[in-house]
Each structure stands twice: as C-alpha cells, then as structure tokens.
Amino acid sequence: MALPSSAAPPTDARHLHGVRSPLRPTERIGAVAAYFLVVYRRTWQGSLFSRFVSPLLFLLAMGLGLGSLVDASSGGVDGVPYLAFVAPGMVAVQAMMTAVSESTYPVYGLFTWNRMYHSMLATPLRVSDLLLGHLTVVAAQGTVAAAAFVLVAALFGSFSSAWVVLAVPIGLLVTLAFAVPLFGFTARAKGDSSFNVVYRLVITPLMLFSGVFFPVDRLPFVLEVLAWLTPLWHGVELIRGAATGGLAVLDLVHLVVLLLFIGVGWVYAHAGMTRRLVS
Amino acid sequence: MTSLSPGVLTPGLAMWRSVVERNVVSFRRQWAAFVTGFAEPVFYLFSLGIGVGSLVPFVVTDGGSTVTYAAFVAPAMLAASAMNGAVMDSTFNVFFKLKYAKIYDAMLATPLGPRDIAVGEVVWSLIRGGVYALVFYLVALAVGVVDSWWSVLAVPAAVFIGLAFSAVGMFATTFMRSWVDFDWVVLVIQPLFLLSATFFPLGTYPGWAQPLVMATPLYHGVALERGLMLGEVGWGLLWHVAYLLVLGVVGIRATSRRIETLLRA
Numbered sequence: 001m002a003l004p005s006s007a008a009p010p011t012d013a014r015h016l017h018g019v020r021s022p023l024r025p026t027e028r029i030g031a032v033a034a035y036f037l038v039v040y041r042r043t044w045q046g047s048l049f050s051r052f053v054s055p056l057l058f059l060l061a062m063g064l065g066l067g068s069l070v071d072a073s074s075g076g077v078d079g080v081p082y083l084a085f086v087a088p089g090m091v092a093v094q095a096m097m098t099a100v101s102e103s104t105y106p107v108y109g110l111f112t113w114n115r116m117y118h119s120m121l122a123t124p125l126r127v128s129d130l131l132l133g134h135l136t137v138v139a140a141q142g143t144v145a146a147a148a149f150v151l152v153a154a155l156f157g158s159f160s161s162a163w164v165v166l167a168v169p170i171g172l173l174v175t176l177a178f179a180v181p182l183f184g185f186t187a188r189a190k191g192d193s194s195f196n197v198v199y200r201l202v203i204t205p206l207m208l209f210s211g212v213f214f215p216v217d218r219l220p221f222v223l224e225v226l227a228w229l230t231p232l233w234h235g236v237e238l239i240r241g242a243a244t245g246g247l248a249v250l251d252l253v254h255l256v257v258l259l260l261f262i263g264v265g266w267v268y269a270h271a272g273m274t275r276r277l278v279s
Numbered sequence: 280m281t282s283l284s285p286g287v288l289t290p291g292l293a294m295w296r297s298v299v300e301r302n303v304v305s306f307r308r309q310w311a312a313f314v315t316g317f318a319e320p321v322f323y324l325f326s327l328g329i330g331v332g333s334l335v336p337f338v339v340t341d342g343g344s345t346v347t348y349a350a351f352v353a354p355a356m357l358a359a360s361a362m363n364g365a366v367m368d369s370t371f372n373v374f375f376k377l378k379y380a381k382i383y384d385a386m387l388a389t390p391l392g393p394r395d396i397a398v399g400e401v402v403w404s405l406i407r408g409g410v411y412a413l414v415f416y417l418v419a420l421a422v423g424v425v426d427s428w429w430s431v432l433a434v435p436a437a438v439f440i441g442l443a444f445s446a447v448g449m450f451a452t453t454f455m456r457s458w459v460d461f462d463w464v465v466l467v468i469q470p471l472f473l474l475s476a477t478f479f480p481l482g483t484y485p486g487w488a489q490p491l492v493m494a495t496p497l498y499h500g501v502a503l504e505r506g507l508m509l510g511e512v513g514w515g516l517l518w519h520v521a522y523l524l525v526l527g528v529v530g531i532r533a534t535s536r537r538i539e540t541l542l543r544a
Contacts, residue, residue, distance in 0.1 A: 057470055061478055061479075065483060070335050073336060196311075200315040204319055208322050
C-alpha cells in the first residue's frame with residue numbers, strides 16, 4: 001500500500017495506514033472522555049445509592065425530621081423553614097461528594113493499579129488532555145448528581161424560586177473547585193491510605209461546618225473565617241441565594257472564589273500529573 | 280497460658296489472643312487511620328452541638344426530660360461511632376484479609392480454629408471501639424453534655440453495641456463476593472445512622488414508623504446510651520442490652536460456622 005504522496009494527508013483518512021495529521025485538541029480530549037464513559041457504562045449502578053438514595057435519606061432525616069424540631073423551636077432559619085435552608089446546602093454537598101469520590105481512589109488507581117494514564121500517554125495524548133478529558137467526565141457526573149438532587153428536593157417542596165435551576169451550573173463549578181485540586185493531591189499521593197485521612201479530616205468537617213446544616217455565623221469567629229476560605233461555603237451560599245431568589249451582585253465574590261480554586265487547582269494538578277507521569 | 284509447651288498446642292486455650300495480637304502489631308503501622316477514627320464523632324458533636332444547638336435550644340427526650348440539643352445528640356453520636364467502627368472493622372478489614380491477604384487461610388494452617396478467628400477479630404474490634412468510646416466520652420464530659428453519674432457506664436455500653444455490629448458485620452462479610460457488595464453495607468448503615476432516633480426523638484417520627492425504628496439495632500444502642508448519659512435509668516435499659524447481646528452471640532456463632540465452611544471445605 002502506497003503512502004499518499006501529498007505532504008498533508010487528508011485529515012478524515014485516519015483509518016488508513018501511513019502518516020497521520022496531528023489530532024485536534026477536541027479529538028484528544030474527547031478520546032480520553034470516551035474511555036471514562038465506557039468504564040462508567042459498566043459501573044454506574046454501584047454509584048446510584050451514594051448519588052441518589054443517600055442524599056435523599058439526609059434530606060428526610062435533616063430536612064424533615066430535624067427540621068420539625070428547628071421549626072418548632074426557632075421558626076426556621078433566617079426566615080425560611082429548615083427544609084428550605086438545608087436543601088440548597090445538600091445540593092452543594094452532593095456536588096462536592098461526587099468530585100471527591102471520583103478524584104481520589106479512581107484517579108489513584110489509574111496511576112498505580114492499572115496504570116491507564118501511562119498507557120494513554122504512550123499515544124499522542126498529552127498530560128493536559130488526560131486532565132481535561134477526565135475532568136470533563138467528573139464534572140458531568142457532579143452536575144448530573146446536583147441536578148438530580150435539585151429535582152428530588154423540589155418534589156419535597158424545598159425551593160421557593162425558579163432560579164433554583166442555577167444550582168445546576170453552580171453545582172458544576174463546585175464539582176470542579178473540588179475535583180481539580182484533588183487531582184493534584186492524588187497525583188502526589190504516596191499511597192491510598194491518605195485518602196481516608198482526607199475524608200475524615202477535611203471532607204467531613206467541610207460538610208459539617210460550611211453552612212450546610214446551620215449558618216456559619218453561629219460558629220466561633222475563628223471557625224467562621226475558616227469556613228469563608230472553603231469552596232463548599234461559597235457554593236452553598238450561591239445555591240442558597242438561587243434557591244430563594246435572593247442572588248445579589250455581591251454574590252459574584254463567591255463565583256470568583258470558586259473560579260480561583262479551579263484556576264489555581266489546575267496549575268497544581270497539571271504540575272503534579274506531569275511530575276508523576278512524565279519526569 | 281502456662282500449660283503451653285512447645286509442640287503441644289491444644290485448641291480451647293484462648294488462642295484467639297494471637298489473632299488480637301496480630302491486629303495490634305499491624306495497626307502500629309496504620310496509626311493515622313487509627314487516630315483519625317476519633318475525629319469524626321467529635322466533629323459531629325461540635326457541629327450539631329454548637330450549630331444546630333443554636334437553632335434547637337432544647338429537646339424533650341422520649342423519657343420526658345428537657346435537655347440541650349448537644350446533650351441529646353452526644354449519646355447518639357457515641358452509639359453511632361461504636362456502630363461505624365465495628366462495621367468498618369468487621370467488613371472492609373475482614374474482607375481484605377479473607378480474600379486478598381489470605382490471612383485466615385494462613386491462620387487455619389496453624390492450630391487456630393475458625394472460632395478463634397471469629398472471637399479474636401470481634402475482640403480486637405471491641406478493644407478498638409472501646410478506646411474510641413472512652414475518648415469520645417471524655418470529650419463529652421469536658422464540654423459538659425453529660426448529666427449523670429450513670430454515664431460512666433456509657434463506655435461499657437458502647438462495647439455491647441460494638442459486639443452486636445461486629446458480629447453481624449463479620450457474618451455478612453463471609454457472603455460478600457467483591458467490593459461492589461460493600462454498597463450493601465452502606466445501604467444498611469446510613470439509614471440506621473440517620474433514622475434511629477439519633478438526631479431527633481422517637482416521638483417526632485410518624486406513628487407508623489416508630490415500631491420500625493424500634494426494631495433496628497442502632498435504636499437500642501442509642502436508647503441505651505441516652506438513658507445512661509442523661510440519667511434516665513430504669514430496668515427497661517436491660518432490654519436494650521439483651522437485644523444487643525443476643526445479636527452479638529448469634530452473630531459470632533454463625534460467623535464461625537461460615538468460616539468453617541468457607542475455608543475448611
């Protein structure tokens with residue numbers, strides 16, 4: 001079989017042997033994303049419980065059960081029933097949890113257990129393609145999880161404004177604000193036991209102290225300042241603002257903080273991946 | 280163990296102790312996993328105590344007394360952490376040893392029997408859980424959410440909770456085929472954690488749900504701890520102890536039988 005004689009072979013002839021034109025960025029990222037989607041098609045059932053049943057249980061227990069106590073003794077929080085207070089927070093937690101569970105053990109496994117990232121790098125893919133492709137899938141999962149939760153919570157009558165649909169794109173940002181830095185952390189992890197510690201010492205406290213179950217101004221001042229520094233609190237505030245229709249210009253600050261986590265996280269993640277895989 | 284002389288190892292000499300000892304040795308290298316186990320219930324206590332406590336100043340317990348929300352929720356956190364610790368130990372850890380590390384195969388190749396393994400693992404789990412319970416109790420004491428002298432019994436009571444859950448957890452583990460099956464563990468544990476009169480009193484549940492809640496093991500653990508830590512003590516608490524004890528004993532017997540059939544067959 002003869003090589004095409006022209007210097008630039010046609011780009012749509014990739015199935016032929018011979019010199020190929022370089023892949024376009026979208027093709028490279030799409031190829032990585034496609035791999036993760038194939039894997040996900042075989043494993044999604046396992047995540048159903050943690051994605052949907054578990055937040056539903058939290059909503060029942062906290063929103064309705066604990067809510068009846070809160071509403072009876074202090075008439076709700078900041079003028080809304082406890083369920084309306086806690087449900088937007090749970091949407092953000094949902095996005096965070098998805099990001100965390102998809103960016104720790106599974107990513108670590110791709111470095112070590114099946115070394116899939118190494119295989120991918122042996123193809124024309126680059127580190128940034130792996131990151132972008134994989135993060136796209138994680139972001140999609142987080143967004144779907146947030147959207148599903150909004151839907152379920154809406155059936156319980158948790159939201160008072162149609163602006164709550166904004167919770168879905170905000171959920172996307174919250175997912176990335178956790179996933180991107182965590183990819184960097186995982187790339188530097190020596191063993192998988194450190195994730196357990198991260199779950200217990202970072203993720204659980206974040207869920208408990210970032211304004212999900214009670215306003216952060218009830219915390220001692222030092223802890224309140226700490227809460228301001230976490231991406232979860234900013235996500236919670238944004239979604240709560242959307243769910244009550246009370247978003248204001250000042251809320252742009254929350255948006256900026258989330259974007260900062262994503263941007264700085266990207267540099268951290270890219271450097272970590274490069275160090276682990278290339279050098 | 281004075282009757283032990285080299286070469287003469289007969290069963291029935293509390294050989295489960297060597298299973299416990301092995302765990303102690305192996306955990307020296309995982310101290311971070313051990314130490315952070317303390318943190319979770321304490322975080323919950325503070326979050327609920329300070330935060331939710333500011334929204335719910337007082338709760339009327341099922342026993343009829345009025346207490347602060349922190350005092351109400353602390354015993355439940357103690358019971359839930361005893362459950363969690365026992366379940367994690369007896370499912371994930373045991374499964375790993377059973378399927379991957381083949382530690383029980385190795386143990387059965389020594390004079391240890393299946394019952395030594397079951398008892399040894401449960402005892403280790405109780406020691407670990409007991410230490411956690413003690414630390415949590417001291418924290419609760421320090422922040423002043425403990426109302427009664429009866430509360431000194433809260434730590435031994437947590438051991439009963441650990442016994443019940445580690446025995447049942449280990450029994451369940453012997454049926455597991457892969458890590459995917461562990462979703463079932465979470466599927467059971469999480470509703471128990473959230474809906475065993477942990478965060479709000481039994482009286483708050485709808486009438487039809489109350490008997491359901493009362494049938495679950497964690498409810499008995501929570502009710503027992505709450506009775507002791509708030510000083511609502513009566514003979515009725517013994518029912519909770521009996522429930523947990525029966526669950527534990529039946530679980531251990533069933534587990535040793537399963538290990539026998541799995542590894543000796």
